[in-house]
Amino acid sequence: MSDYFQEMGWQPLGEGQTPNQLLHFARLLRDFGMWEELGQNQRLPPAASRQVVENLEEKTVTCKDDKCPVCLKMCSLGETVKVLPCKHFFHPECILPWLHRTNSCPLCRHELPRDDEDYEMYRKEKLRAKQREDEIETLHNSMFS
Ligand SMILES: [Zn+2]
């Protein structure tokens, strides 16, 4: 791991530094093989449901060897972390932006429930487009037949 950081010219985070989310996402994607899997035309699964994310279980760190897999920083005793249903846990500031992009655990790809809002919107939009087409056809027929 340190080789990789050196190779990329990256420094491990110092005390009080916040992780560069995009950098860490890229590293996670690469390290867990999601990068290859994504290919060119595929996307990550949609974001996790907002409600699920807001109600994620929390726990207090009781073992100082616990490490957040996103930023690779050791957790401090007494720190609150977010626990996913698969029992993997992360700093809130590390996992929340991730879950706004995709609903799967960065470590084991366990999928969280998600809203189907996007899909619903897409479906309604298609329906509306179809209705417009029908209207135009009706109009056309009434004018030219
Ligand atoms: Zn973290």
Ligand SMILES: [Zn+2]
């Ligand atoms: Zn997991």
